[in-house]
Amino acid sequence: MSVAPWRGDLAGALHRNRRLPYARYLQLATIGADGRPANRTVVFRGFEENSDRLQIITDARSQKVGQITENAWGEACWYFPKTREQFRLSGRSILVGADCTEAFLQRARRTAWEKLSDRAREGFAWPQPGQPRAGLEAFEVATPDPSEPLPQFCLLLLDPDRVDLLQLRSHPHDRRLYLRQEDGTWLVREVNP
């Protein structure tokens, strides 16, 4: 498989911002059951193998999982502070939970789980997110098995079909749109910032 043309720009931004751990944080917008937009920070966990889908992890009990189940559309906004570049990645998300029967997706989910630290894995055993605050003892959980994802561990794959790159370092700024066509190829257009 050939990678999408915006992957080179993104790889460059990731490389040049690599000293900032939070350069791997992006904001994922979805639509809530109440019709309002929802927006939160997530962590980029690399691309799915042989794919242009971004890997993100989440708790199946979080609001975004319910939102994406109802409406798969999302837009991630990813700002790179050092190089002053913004990527807007719009597309559908796919959720890979414990009940997913696609073997290659379950493998990707398991691999993502294995790569986590013990501490990060423990977070998935914490009490239900968003509920009234539980006592401290409820957060003292056993260290989960690193080889067996907890049922609430969910892999989220964002599949962009439109990428809007804005580069603020040049004057005037540079802006480029990448648009995926029906046949899977990408159109590239230079537009006004």
Place this chain on the structure above:
Amino acid sequence: MSVAPWRGDLAGALHRNRRLPYARYLQLATIGADGRPANRTVVFRGFEENSDRLQIITDARSQKVGQITENAWGEACWYFPKTREQFRLSGRSILVGADCTEAFLQRARRTAWEKLSDRAREGFAWPQPGQPRAGLEAFEVATPDPSEPLPQFCLLLLDPDRVDLLQLRSHPHDRRLYLRQEDGTWLVREVNP
């Protein structure tokens, strides 16, 4: 007017992250005409006077202005890298354009324009955003009058009625919801992260 209870948390985060210029950048999610969520980085320009509304500036020709005109709901996600705090601010946005007849809003719009650098003001005289890239000469614009906003200069006021604060530095993390009631007072709830 008394300020909303989350303002103290936000002031603290702004202060402790003040050495990072991009700590004033946040991501504003809206809903597009195509029903997809849209998400982009904007700059916090302080609070409106005697109000809890966040001031943001935008070009009236940008997509977000059309989106907000159709659907005022938005959620801003604001991550502070140094203190590892995230504020999610959900509410309606109000647009203050050249045709707004409210005198106090026009004053706020004019003040926001006056505070910009010449270079930032010039950006509002650039060719139409998102259109096919114009030649370089189209970006060589006269320096706009600092005392008279260009017609395309628009002030955006985000009026949060729900604020979700997540603090990642503690273990377990801390999370608090602020919910505005009908009477304008705020409920505060500690919830699970």
